[in-house]
Amino acid sequence: MRVQTFSRAQILQECQIRCQALAANDNRGFKQEFEDLNNVGKDLPTRAGDLEANREKNRYPYILPYDHCRVRLSVKNSYPHTDYINANFVPGGGSERDFICTQGPLPSTMADFWRMVWEQNVRIIVMVTSLKHKDTVLCDKYWPVDRGTVYHGLIQVTTVTRKQGPDYFITTINLRQRDCPTDRIITHYYYPTWPDRGVPKDSSSLCVFTEHVRQHLQAIPRLGPAVVHCSAGVGRSGTFVTLLWLMQLSARGIQPDIRAAVEDLRLHRMWMVQNVEQYIFVHQCLLHWLSGGTSASPQTQGASSNINHPGQERLHSSSGRGDRAGRRRHHHHRQTPPSDQPQNTMQQILHPGNLLRRLLPSSVFNPGSHNS
Numbered sequence: 001m002r003v004q005t006f007s008r009a010q011i012l013q014e015c016q017i018r019c020q021a022l023a024a025n026d027n028r029g030f031k032q033e034f035e036d037l038n039n040v041g042k043d044l045p046t047r048a049g050d051l052e053a054n055r056e057k058n059r060y061p062y063i064l065p066y067d068h069c070r071v072r073l074s075v076k077n078s079y080p081h082t083d084y085i086n087a088n089f090v091p092g093g094g095s096e097r098d099f100i101c102t103q104g105p106l107p108s109t110m111a112d113f114w115r116m117v118w119e120q121n122v123r124i125i126v127m128v129t130s131l132k133h134k135d136t137v138l139c140d141k142y143w144p145v146d147r148g149t150v151y152h153g154l155i156q157v158t159t160v161t162r163k164q165g166p167d168y169f170i171t172t173i174n175l176r177q178r179d180c181p182t183d184r185i186i187t188h189y190y191y192p193t194w195p196d197r198g199v200p201k202d203s204s205s206l207c208v209f210t211e212h213v214r215q216h217l218q219a220i221p222r223l224g225p226a227v228v229h230c231s232a233g234v235g236r237s238g239t240f241v242t243l244l245w246l247m248q249l250s251a252r253g254i255q256p257d258i259r260a261a262v263e264d265l266r267l268h269r270m271w272m273v274q275n276v277e278q279y280i281f282v283h284q285c286l287l288h289w290l291s292g293g294t295s296a297s298p299q300t301q302g303a304s305s306n307i308n309h310p311g312q313e314r315l316h317s318s319s320g321r322g323d324r325a326g327r328r329r330h331h332h333h334r335q336t337p338p339s340d341q342p343q344n345t346m347q348q349i350l351h352p353g354n355l356l357r358r359l360l361p362s363s364v365f366n367p368g369s370h371n372s
Contacts (some may be wrong), residue, residue: 005253012290014255019283027280033259034276040266044068053081057112059103063232069268071100073115085112086233088269089225092241093248099241100225101269103233104129104139111153113142118155118177121224123186126213128240129230130192138196138231143173143188154178165212167193167205189213194236197274199281203288206281210244211289214251217244238265238272242282247289258282 006014022029048054049064058064064086065071071087085102086109092098100120104127105113117125129138144150144159151157158174171188191209193200200206217226230236242265246256262279265272273279 003254006255007253008250008290011250011253011255012287015283015287015290019287022283027276030280030283031276034279037259037263037266040263041066041268041270044267044270046270048084049086051081051084054084057084057106057109058086059106060232063103063234063270066269069096071102071116071120073112074119085109085116087116087227090241090265090268090272092226092245094222096268097225098245100227101233101237101241101272102227102229104229104231105142107140110140110142111155114152114155114157114175117186117227118175118184120227122227123184123220123223124189124213124216124226125186126189126191126226126228126240127230128191128194128228128236129196130194133196139229143171145171166208167191167200168209170212187216194230196231197235199239199277203281203285206240206243207285207289210240210247210285214244214247218248232271234269234271235274235278238262238269238274239278239282241265242273243285243289246282246286250286250290256286258286 022033044066045068046064047067048070049058055061065088069089071085071089072083073085074083076082087100087102089097090099090101100116100122102113102116116122127139131137131139131141142152143157146162147159149156149158154177156176156178158176159171160174161172163170169188169190169192171190173186173188175184175186176182189209189212191200191206193205213226228237228241242258242261245261246258249256258279262273262282273282
């Protein structure tokens with residue numbers, strides 16, 4: 001498959017033109033695009049998360065992993081349901097399993113979280129939430145913030161070093177499974193200033209953080225997926241993965257399609273990029289990053305200024321205008337569809353060979369090339 005590539009300047013110019021059009025009339029285009037995504041994936045089954053035995057493992061009762069791409073743990077001592085964790089594999093430009101998006105661990109799921117990290121050969125964890133907001137716990141502390149060791153099940157977790165960046169922390173963690181002589185080094189990226197259901201204070205801050213993670217991922221062998229989590233593992237996690245994915249595409253000279261990326265992610269985990277404010281913020285961050293770094297150029301400032309900053313809008317439960325054929329509105333008590341049809345559909349939609357074509361606009365492909 002031959003893909004037409006573009007210079008960074010060409011990608012920036014196209015992104016500016018598109019954002020200006022979407023931002024017209026009080027972000028009307030952004031709002032319509034986001035609302036059109038409202039029902040994507042909402043009819044996919046979540047049977048495992050709905051089981052009585054697994055309900056207490058979910059931080060939020062209505063945010064559950066889709067069955068077709070949920071992360072399965074090894075079964076412990078032949079006990080049923082010990083393979084469950086509220087986590088999904090999601091794509092990121094290379095495969096259907098570039099990332100694992102998951103909820104912030106609960107006290108009762110910390111051992112499962114670290115078991116997942118070990119079994120999936122994870123080397124990078126990205127945490128884009130604070131531990132608490134006022135009196136509300138958003139994520140329980142599952143690693144030693146300072147130097148020290150804790151045990152979660154059979155996993156020994158040791159903090160070795162901790163460095164502070166402008167708005168984030170980078171912790172080096174030594175991981176060891178009991179009775180196993182091999183150590184693993186995990187890098188934990190912690191971005192605590194991103195508010196729940198909101199966006200960071202400015203695009204520069206998140207761009208610096210995301211670029212740091214992107215370069216690290218690019219520099220290391222692909223041993224396993226990177227774990228990304230916030231509190232529920234959908235809004236901020238989805239926003240971060242979308243931005244990182246599109247940075248990676250742009251760095252390869254491929255014109256990014258933000259709407260297509262969010263649609264793809266929502267076929268893997270519900271509510272990825274949870275509100276229109278986060279959807280617009282992805283565009284702002286990509287513009288800022290394409291302009292060349294940690295400080296906005298006059299060109300980018302002009303483009304970004306045309307994007308109106310919405311309030312804390314909640315469009316994920318809005319009316320289903322622009323619904324896709326065959327998809328129902330999501331509600332708290334979803335009817336479970338038959339097991340055979342959704343799975344067969346997903347096998348076709350999510351075939352790895354279709355990944356790049358799903359994400360790229362049709363204009364990217366050279367005419368005359370024949371692709372399966």
